[in-house]
Amino acid sequence: MEVIAVKVTQICNAIDRYLTYLQSVRNLSFATLEAYRADLSALAQWAEREKLLQQDFNYALISRYLLYLHRAGLANNSINRHLSALKGLLRFLISYHDLPQLSQVHSRIKLLKSQRHLPQILTPQEIATLLPVGRDFRDMRDRSLVELLYSTGCRISELTALNCQDLDIDSSRTTLQVRGKGARMREVYLGNQAHQVLQQYLPARAHYLTQHSRASQEALLVNLRGERLTRRGAQLILHRLALRRGLPAQISPHTFRHSFATHILDNGADIRSVQELLGHARISTTQIYTQVGIAKLKRQHAAAHPHGNLRRSQRGGRR
Numbered sequence: 091m092e093v094i095a096v097k098v099t100q101i102c103n104a105i106d107r108y109l110t111y112l113q114s115v116r117n118l119s120f121a122t123l124e125a126y127r128a129d130l131s132a133l134a135q136w137a138e139r140e141k142l143l144q145q146d147f148n149y150a151l152i153s154r155y156l157l158y159l160h161r162a163g164l165a166n167n168s169i170n171r172h173l174s175a176l177k178g179l180l181r182f183l184i185s186y187h188d189l190p191q192l193s194q195v196h197s198r199i200k201l202l203k204s205q206r207h208l209p210q211i212l213t214p215q216e217i218a219t220l221l222p223v224g225r226d227f228r229d230m231r232d233r234s235l236v237e238l239l240y241s242t243g244c245r246i247s248e249l250t251a252l253n254c255q256d257l258d259i260d261s262s263r264t265t266l267q268v269r270g271k272g273a274r275m276r277e278v279y280l281g282n283q284a285h286q287v288l289q290q291y292l293p294a295r296a297h298y299l300t301q302h303s304r305a306s307q308e309a310l311l312v313n314l315r316g317e318r319l320t321r322r323g324a325q326l327i328l329h330r331l332a333l334r335r336g337l338p339a340q341i342s343p344h345t346f347r348h349s350f351a352t353h354i355l356d357n358g359a360d361i362r363s364v365q366e367l368l369g370h371a372r373i374s375t376t377q378i379y380t381q382v383g384i385a386k387l388k389r390q391h392a393a394a395h396p397h398g399n400l401r402r403s404q405r406g407g408r409r
Contacts, residue, residue: 101179
């Protein structure tokens with residue numbers, strides 16, 4: 091039986107069906123779906139520009155696309171994200187659209203060597219300097235955002251999706267019910283300072299929303315229009331706070347997640363507990379934070395031990 095080649099246009103036309111599958115069956119988050127959409131759309135747009143839509147879809151074509159991504163300046167990790175999205179699309183077509191001829195192409199796609207960088211973290215002192223001290227609604231909201239990010243280690247998409255009903259708050263402590271990746275629910279905890287900040291913020295939020303005829307708003311974190319705070323809005327808040335305090339402007343919501351994990355590991359938490367708190371499906375994802383601790387130990391050794399700094403000792407010559 092002759093195997094019919096799959097055309098590039100068939101692959102591109104299946105992108106929307108694949109995204110619908112990821113949403114309805116795999117229950118992926120909006121942010122993850124948008125990332126898949128962007129990466130797969132980039133492939134479709136490239137194929138259209140290069141007039142390749144009627145070409146056979148094969149590994150030679152993928153090699154051309156890889157070269158294009160390299161020349162566009164993408165790092166290996168970013169290219170791997172594109173490749174992972176494509177491999178997922180091919181698996182979908184093989185399994186659900188009876189295109190087994192794509193299996194050979196799928197098996198030849200290998201991810202590039204990962205370029206793992208240690209995550210940026212802030213010290214507890216730097217985080218403290220970011221906290222606004224004012225008593226108006228915006229300052230209270232911004233203080234709550236910083237404290238929630240650092241105290242829970244949540245992803246910003248998880249925090250902005252929170253509603254007030256997701257809080258379990260009493261006089262001494264607060265817990266949150268968070269929906270993570272893959273719709274996995276987990277409970278996260280607030281430290282004393284975050285608990286106190288939230289108790290101040292909630293009445294201020296209710297008063298502010300009533301003044302702006304938004305009393306029915308369910309979102310925990312809201313913008314100045316009384317609408318749910320977005321990921322982009324949170325990023326802009328942190329950017330403004332960082333500039334005001336003279337800290338790096340590239341601080342992102344994920345910086346606080348990295349800082350949370352690193353600090354609690356430094357203070358004796360075991361890595362399995364950190365995995366649960368962060369909502370990681372795999373322990374390997376959490377292990378990057380142990381590398382941050384190792385890097386810190388190396389710096390301390392180099393600074394404090396007489397033989398810690400090899401270059402310094404070599405400058406003195408052999409004796």
